[in-house]
Amino acid sequence: MLRVRVILLLILLLPVQSVYAADILLGMSTALTGPTAELGTAMRDGVLLGLERINRDGGVDGRKLRLVVLDDGYEPARTAPNMRRLIEEKQVLAIIGNVGTPTAIASLPVIREHRVLFFAPFTGAGVLRQTPPERYVINLRAGYTEEIDAMVDALVRHGGLQPEDIAFFTQRDGYGDSGYVSGFSALRRHGLADERQVLHVRYPRNTLAVENALADVLLAEKTPRAIIMVGAYDPCAKFVRLAREAGLESLFLSVSFVGGDFLAEALGPGVEGVVVTQVVPHPRDRSLRVVDDYLSDLHSLAPELSPTFAAMEGYLAARLLGLGLARVQGVPSRESLIDALETLGRIDLGLGRPLQLGPQRHQASDQVWPTLLRQGRLMPMDWPQIADLVPERP
Template identity: 65%
Template sequence: MSTALSGPAGDLGREMRRGVLAGIARVNRAGGINGRRLRLIALDDGYEPARTAPNMHQLLEKDRVLAVIGNVGTPTAIASLPLIREQRTLFFAPFSGAGVLRRDPPERYVINLRASYAEEISAMVDALVDRGGLRPEQIAFFTQRDGYGDAGYVGGFAALKRHGLRSEQQVLHVRYRRNTLAVENALADLLLAEHPPSAVIMVGAYAPCAKFIRLARRSGLDVLFLNVSFVGSAALARELGVDGDGVVVTQVVPHPTQSNLPLVKAYRTDLRRIDNLPFSFVSLEGYAALRTLLAGMEKVVGPLTRETLIDGLEQLGEFDLGIGMPLKIDARNHQAGHRVWPTRLKKGTVVPVSWDQVVAGLPGRSRP
């Protein structure tokens, strides 16, 4: 993997790596794959596309890796795709919900595990409008100024249009620059809006999102903040502490500590074998990705190569990974999961909630 092991998104890359390593340790303890041990090579790109491309050259051309797993971010994924296509190597379960990784028909060399940002934000918008009674124009966006933020906004705007939004000019959209904490101008635009929103959907990294939320609340802005899973809920909760109470984060895997689903129980056991750090949604996603990749390896008949690994994954069809829902990968479907779970920050922790609980007490509701 080429991932963010440093910088403002470093927590995400380190957690993805932890989860993948826990899964690798599990299979190596059992003798590996056909007697061969797995090894993870993780290079730091700091969540900067300019650093991703050299890392991918190193991994694909010099290290000759079997596959790339769990890369973090949309802009870095965009930088990776040309070489992935050229070298015909699997780009598996990136930590991104961007549409550029979800073509129809799917790209052979890109296979996703998680729900898309469009699905996460659609779930938010449906809850805010259908359950919370908000009008589409009462929902604003705070996004990162790059492919990640743009992917979230495009998905959100499409969801609002389905609920009757007529024009993009009706949506308040404020932005900040990637790998910075320069959120003050975005906040000023929000505070000076003629019609302040009741909810703000956030598509950013945890550090700038935390700063934006803290400053907004200190400025007296009464809105519901909702974040997509990429924010990293554990990191966001740690950054905000009690200032984060009530902030919503959608998740694409079950709760890592409160769920007793089979895969989650195995994750906790296997992670404890490699360290004593806290469990997290991100490391659980990395673990689930590695376990899915292993399931594809086990389907391979004959030599395990870059091409036969993809064939093995496409032969999985509908399968049960132990997360309470069926997953599916085949030649026509390269996104295994579609479910979205809502959670909320409370006293520095992340707790599961229902959508009805999310919208209860929502400012600006026009009906119960």
Template identity: 60%
Template sequence: MDNKADTRENPMLRYGKNCRLIAVTFFTIWISLSETSVYAREDEVLLGMSTALSGPAEELGQNMRLGVEIRLASENAKGGVKGRRIRLLAWDDGYEPEQTVPNMRDLIEIEHVLAVIGNVGTPTAISALPIASEEKTLLFAPYTGAGVLRKIPPNRYVINYRASYAEETSAMVDALINHAGLMPQEIAFFTQRDGYGDAGYVGGISALKKFGLKSETAIIHTRYERNTLVVENALADILLADPTPRAVIMVGAYAPSARFIKLARGAGLEALFLNVSFVGAEPIARELGTEYDGVIVTQVVPHPEDTSLPIVDRYQQDLLLYGEGKRSSFGSLEGYLAAEIFIKALSRLDNAPNRENIIDALEGLGEFSIGTGHKLHFDKNDHQASHRVWPTVLRDGKFVPFQWADIPLLLKR
């Protein structure tokens, strides 16, 4: 008898291997199908949002969520996009980056959202960015103008609606120098000590250097800590400056910014205060009341009461129908515009939406209009739809439109 070992595979072992092969094949097919269909069920598309629903920036997050939700409600009332209703899951991060991380993981990995839309804040966006890139999931229209989200060439998984903070502060600098005749060293900065404040400051300094500023050390730059109201030391630095600043560009949250303005005016500082859009026009107007006319806030959307614009008129109608009595705001209008653009891209898809083809659809929009009074644009090399900045000024407790050419009237001579 041949004592050579039998090399034939044991039938039971072969059966086990076949079972494992079938299981692996099934899992691979399931993963492949997941990539194309799990993000859009037969009757629903799921979107996510990690935003400030509590804490010092809560009104901004609540307004952004409101704007997205009323636009989705309007679309859903018509049957959704190609029969699919759109639902938003909004998780609270309190404007704290440490909470944004688990929120993003949960929305992407557990809830399987198609995209994340309208996240609020720069420090939180910095935390969300690597997760969106790693998970290959779109981060769309975040409520921040930070440069970290505006790389050239762009990150495929980050697409912005709004103008950048650099564009906002550049518009301020241009107006202060070209229209008001200030020298660069007569302009100071008050900023939040984080990526948000730094983004606005860097943009402003870059603009000042175009007007002859030799070094940023010639400019007074004071800062405060995020999620605090401790602004006294920052104000002291400005009060002691020589020359005394005639304009202060502010890149902060509404509560500390309002406190700074009140204390500065109380200390006799007759400077013009200019804030970027993230400050939130409505909350800072409420904080300042009717005693601090002349404060400027730049906006990245039209005025929410300008119903001469078709999209603002529809926003007002949908706010009345689905807003549960909420008042209009720049923030909720921005959320509405973001949802409008997303729906426009979603409507272009012939196949079921997935995390890749929704990006292709947005990039494929090219030049387009949604009724804001100016053209928007997306393509593979341009992931920022709008570059327009609208100036507003505080009058009788409300921010109203004004023209940069009128800025000399606001400066104390």
């Protein structure tokens, strides 16, 4: 990993003019400090690992891919200036792998103004998934709609829950709101007639102030049998721990943005049975070619790091962007890169099922993988297992 991090350090410290003219610069604004720093760091490391693999194989027509990373601390007020610096001062070709919904919302006006590709952000928010698709936004991962649809379908179909048995614990911002809207729509499809039947509690972003939300759950007229969490790993972990200490037996589920590896670490081995949906395969599943590539590259370049879902997503994002860059004729431009990505069609990246991109499809994957927390680790699971996880009806 030393070589990769030296590359990153040089890019951050030197002005653009000092980078070889043949280099292709990419930008990222992410959380390297603050309560979600582990997510931002993992995504950055995954992207760097994927770019290094491309560079090791000759780059793009001999041009090396470089990444400029700026820290926004997961605060939208810091993101927009970062984006302007990356685009206007650093002259990056594209933005890749930014982390978060509120920060993505802050990025969009700058992206639209400068017509720069916003590629594979670490968020499933619907605002980035317009119909028809927004030209300058291309996603890798499934959205929160697909993740929460899968949860709700499993809870109703396999767990025997009614829509009003399901509650929501969300972050009080665009991320949490996006998850709740997706969840409410899923419950409506399963017969929910009145939004007031659904318990919805929230906490402030970048805090651990979850006590009021938990009190609302404990004092609710009807105890939820399942609680879907749309938050960051530390507040979600605190919420689950305090709930268990208070005797709450509800099944907890979370969308992928929580960073399942970091949630498991924060919860420790004493808490089990939490379900986390993933939008990439398990990062230790060597039966998949691209995961085997990831683990091999991790072993050779960063043996001190453990594989994580977030880094796996960053790695896949870099590999997918590399395929688009390889299709560009001549020196890539911001527009020609988007045109090239839209011509990829069905893509075999080694995931066991194809990805797909096109002019009317700017989300490469719809796949959701459920995982279950057991003995401090997230293990693959099948949705019918949820029947054994939900508490009995009181």
